[in-house]
Amino acid sequence: MSLTRQEVEKIAHLARLSISEQEMPVYVTSLSSIVDFVAELARADTGSVAPMAHPLEGLHQRLRADAVSETDQRERYQQNAPSVQAGLYVVPRVIE
Amino acid sequence: MLHDLSIGALADLLGRREVSSVELTHHFLGRIERHNPGLNALITATGEHALREAAAADLRLQRGERGPLLGIPLIHKDIFCTDGVRTSCGSRMLDNFIAPYDATVVERLRAAGGVMLGKANMDEFAMGSSNETSYYGPVKNPWDTSRVPGGSSGGSAAATAARLAPYATGTDTGGSIRQPAALTGITGIKPTYGRVSRYGIVAFASSLDQAGVFARSAADAATVLQAMAGFDARDSTSVDEPVPDYHATLETPLKGLKIGLLAEFFDGLEARNVALIEAALAVFRSLGAETVEVSLPHLPLSVPTYYVVAPAECSSNLSRYDGVRFGYRCDSPKDLMDLYKRSRGEGFGAEVKRRIMTGTYVLSAGYFDAYYLKAQKARQLITDEFRTAFTRVDLLLGPTTPTPAFALGAKIDDPITMYLNDIYTIGANLAGLPGLSMPCGSIDGLPMGLQLIGPHFAEGRVLNAAHQFQQATDWHLQAPRGYA
Numbered sequence: 001m002s003l004t005r006q007e008v009e010k011i012a013h014l015a016r017l018s019i020s021e022q023e024m025p026v027y028v029t030s031l032s033s034i035v036d037f038v039a040e041l042a043r044a045d046t047g048s049v050a051p052m053a054h055p056l057e058g059l060h061q062r063l064r065a066d067a068v069s070e071t072d073q074r075e076r077y078q079q080n081a082p083s084v085q086a087g088l089y090v091v092p093r094v095i096e
Numbered sequence: 097m098l099h100d101l102s103i104g105a106l107a108d109l110l111g112r113r114e115v116s117s118v119e120l121t122h123h124f125l126g127r128i129e130r131h132n133p134g135l136n137a138l139i140t141a142t143g144e145h146a147l148r149e150a151a152a153a154d155l156r157l158q159r160g161e162r163g164p165l166l167g168i169p170l171i172h173k174d175i176f177c178t179d180g181v182r183t184s185c186g187s188r189m190l191d192n193f194i195a196p197y198d199a200t201v202v203e204r205l206r207a208a209g210g211v212m213l214g215k216a217n218m219d220e221f222a223m224g225s226s227n228e229t230s231y232y233g234p235v236k237n238p239w240d241t242s243r244v245p246g247g248s249s250g251g252s253a254a255a256t257a258a259r260l261a262p263y264a265t266g267t268d269t270g271g272s273i274r275q276p277a278a279l280t281g282i283t284g285i286k287p288t289y290g291r292v293s294r295y296g297i298v299a300f301a302s303s304l305d306q307a308g309v310f311a312r313s314a315a316d317a318a319t320v321l322q323a324m325a326g327f328d329a330r331d332s333t334s335v336d337e338p339v340p341d342y343h344a345t346l347e348t349p350l351k352g353l354k355i356g357l358l359a360e361f362f363d364g365l366e367a368r369n370v371a372l373i374e375a376a377l378a379v380f381r382s383l384g385a386e387t388v389e390v391s392l393p394h395l396p397l398s399v400p401t402y403y404v405v406a407p408a409e410c411s412s413n414l415s416r417y418d419g420v421r422f423g424y425r426c427d428s429p430k431d432l433m434d435l436y437k438r439s440r441g442e443g444f445g446a447e448v449k450r451r452i453m454t455g456t457y458v459l460s461a462g463y464f465d466a467y468y469l470k471a472q473k474a475r476q477l478i479t480d481e482f483r484t485a486f487t488r489v490d491l492l493l494g495p496t497t498p499t500p501a502f503a504l505g506a507k508i509d510d511p512i513t514m515y516l517n518d519i520y521t522i523g524a525n526l527a528g529l530p531g532l533s534m535p536c537g538s539i540d541g542l543p544m545g546l547q548l549i550g551p552h553f554a555e556g557r558v559l560n561a562a563h564q565f566q567q568a569t570d571w572h573l574q575a576p577r578g579y580a
Contacts, residue, residue, distance in 0.1 A: 008453070015411060015456040016418075016433075017449055018441030026446075027453065030511050034454050037512050038400040041470050044477070051472030052479065054333075055289045055303060055528030056552060062332050076196050082425035089420050092431050 001032045002039075098123050099259035100580065103168055103316040106262060110157060110167045117157065117167030121150040121211050124169045128213060128260050131579065135236050137245075137255040139174045140182050141214040149211040156209060164319045166209030171264040173252045174215035175222055176202050176307075177296040185298045186218040186230040186248075189417050189424045189443035199296025200328045201265060201307050208323040213261055217251030220445045221414065222272055222300045224248050225517040228508045229447040236504070237280060238576040239542055243501040246276030246517075249310070253280040256310040258579040263311040263320050267297060269304045270402050271496075271521025274533035277310055278496035278545020281535045283562065283572060284310045285317050288552045289528030290335035292321075293328030301409035302333070304402075304525045313572050314534060314562035318342035321555060337553060345556045346563040351384030353561065356489030360395040361520055369495050369544065372537040376546050377493070379568050380561070388489055392481040397474045398522040403515055404458050404471035405526070410448075411455025417443065450511065479527040486551040491561055495520050496533040496545030520547060530555045534562050535571040543574070 008028050012019045019027060054060065074087060083090040098106070098120060109115045125143050132138050146169065153167035177183050177195035179202075184190045198206070206212070219229040227235040227250025235250040237243040238258040245254040249266030253276035256264045266273040268286035277284025285308045292307040299305065307324065311317040322343070327336040355377075362370065377387055419425040419439025426442050429435035444452070458467035485492065497517060507514045524531035529549050536546035546565075550558040566572045 003457075011453045011456050011460070013437075014460065015452050016415075016436040016440055017444070017452065018437040019449070020441075023446070027450065030450055031453055031457070033512055034403060034450070035457065037515075038404050038458075038467065038471075040400045041397060041404065041474055042466065044394065044397055044470070044474050046470060046473035046477060049473045049476050049480075051469050052476040053472075055479065055526070056335065057483070059290075059335065064329070073196065077422075080193055080196070080422035082419065082423075091420055092429050092435055094432055 001028060002035050003028060003032045099127060100575070102313060103164065103262050103311065103319050106168055107164050107166070111162050113157065117150040117153040117211060118147060120167065121146050121169050121213070124213055124261055131258055131260060134241060135238060135254050135258060136233050137217055137235050137251040137258065137260060138171065138214040139184055139186070139217050139232050139251070142181055142212055145181065146211050146213050149206065153209045153211060163209050165205065165323055167211065168209070169211040169213045169261050170205060171213050171216050171252060171255050171261040172202060173218055173249050173264065173266050175218060175267055175298045176265060177298070178202055178212065178215065181215065183215070183298070184231070185222070186220040186232060187444065187448070188231045191231065191424065193422055197296060200293035200330060201324050202296065204323055216249070216255055216264055219248035219250065220448050221298065221410070222248040222267055222269055223410070223447050223451050225271070225275060225514050226507065227251065228504065229445055231445060234504055237501045238579050239281065239501065243503055243542070244279070246279035246501065248272040250276050252310050253277055253282060253284070256280070256312065257282050257576060259575065263309060263316060265307060266310055267305055267307050268525065269301050270406060270525050271518040273308045273310065274496050274521045274531055274545065274547060275518060277533040279501040279543065281543030281574060281576070282310055282312055283314050283317050283532065283534045284308065285321060285532040285555065285558065286524065286530065287321060287325060287555050288530045290333050291530070291553065291555065292324050293331040293334050295328055295330040299413040301406040302413060303409060304406060314532070314559050314566055315346060318346060318559045318563070340556050342556050342559050345560050348560050349384060350380065350561060350564050353385040353491065354489040355380055355385050355387050356390040356485055356492045357387055358395065358492055358494050359389055359391040361494035365495060366498065368539050369498070372544055373495060373546065376536045376565065379565055383564055383568060390485045390489060390492070392478065392485060394474065394477045394481055395523055398478060398526060399515060399519055401471045401474045401478065401526060402518070402522045403454070404467050405475060407451040407455035408459050408468050409455070411452045411459065414448070414452055419443070447511070475526045478523060482523070482527045482529060490557060492549040494547050496547040500539045500542035500544055524549050528552060530558050532558045532562050534566065535574070537571060
């Protein structure tokens with residue numbers, strides 16, 4: 001196994017994912033095999049190649065003027081929220 | 097039968113008022129009702145919505161308006177946001193999500209007079225090659241319902257192959273249009289990165305995602321792509337290049353066309369697959385094309401490169417699902433961390449969690465250079481090799497998949513075996529190139545696909561070659577038994 005259970009637990013925490021006791025060994029095995037698989041890249045001679053920034057040569061991220069282009073649709077968007085009160089998203093208490 | 101007609105033939109019937117869009121829509125809704133229970137190709141059928149759009153199309157036709165897609169039904173992959181209609185992306189996470197706006201693709205096809213019959217099943221968040229990771233259960237292949245249709249756009253492919261709609265939309269991040277098109281015996285095109293707007297498409301890997309079309313011929317795919325393609329200011333990677341008239345070049349003779357055969361694609365390819373490709377090459381040669389051998393030495397690194405880049409982007413894109421603003425929330429969270437972790441842990445399926453964790457790992461401190469940066473360098477090398485190849489040839493040709501459709505359950509427990517399904521399709525995504533798959537024969541009674549890859553923005557050339565092949569052959573006319 002190229003990844004230990006502790007490492008996978010740490011990754012799951014960083015990714016904010018709860019993983020059950022039963023699932024954990026499956027992830028340790030499969031993530032280890034994926035990491036081994038992609039480790040093949042280490043053998044590639046990438047020399048002085050610059051890492052790709054855009055798949056189309058010569059194209060860069062387009063910018064736009066910092067102008068208002070959207071109207072307020074909060075009520076509409078909040079219809080998809082699990083819990084809303086007075087236009088605010090409700091989560092468990094953060095500050096005691 | 098209506099469902100066996102091409103988009104062009106249906107548009108003629110509608111134009112001559114020999115059939116109305118409402119009648120056509122009823123016909124396809126009837127087929128969905130009859131066949132979908134056995135295929136599970138749709139997550140949501142939108143019959144009422146469709147009949148309203150059909151009535152509106154009939155009104156436009158009545159007023160004398162004509163258009164190649166006006167009044168013609170379609171199915172959208174459930175990754176495209178549809179205003180007021182559930183957009184689940186195949187996930188429990190978005191099972192309750194009603195999109196508050198339309199994707200650009202949805203908007204454009206509606207403006208062209210398209211009639212949406214429903215939303216197609218797919219691998220969860222488009223992560224999968226068999227449509228088995230869907231929260232809504234696997235899609236069955238209409239050629240053999242004990243087999244997968246491919247993925248991630250498996251529902252769109254199965255629905256088009258089973259004639260539940262004349263065409264369907266899909267997205268392709270690593271082969272998710274071309275691989276299912278091959279396994280279900282239809283034509284599927286993934287355009288150049290930036291050709292079709294990604295606005296309103298649930299994001300998976302933003303530097304690879306591209307929307308495209310499933311149809312039963314290259315000519316039909318050309319008609320649909322024409323309506324979908326073009327600049328959109330709402331997608332920051334949309335390219336501001338004019339869209340050529342794809343139909344205008346479909347009939348261009350292939351005399352002198354240089355087709356490159358990728359040596360790396362034939363290395364270890366099964367003999368029966370090689371024979372199908374050879375037969376297709378003979379057709380292309382008889383049409384005047386020349387074939388040249390080319391080699392892309394770094395192409396074998398495509399799959400490992402992809403499985404670093406795509407999960408990295410996925411882990412970042414999917415961080416938005418927090419159980420707070422929309423989507424699934426766990427029951428009675430004890431604190432905010434518990435809310436995040438359990439909402440995500442319960443809302444995402446196993447493969448999505450695996451990819452998020454892979455991405456989190458390759459981006460984490462100490463590993464970024466070794467994995468992510470290294471992969472982006474390999475990606476540049478592969479892209480440069482494609483570019484060099486296209487200075488010598490007009491198109492590249494090869495298989496779409498190593499094998500025909502495999503049995504449901506055969507690969508789902510082994511991620512690496514599943515990932516290797518996309519060995520021939522991933523290269524085009526990494527380099528942002530247009531790719532098309534079309535049927536070229538069968539193995540054990542199951543359809544096989546032939547892949548054409550073109551230079552950036554050469555969709556017209558790809559469609560031209562595919563159309564000429566289809567004029568000379570009849571593989572694309574074959575229908576799965578029971579769905580003709």
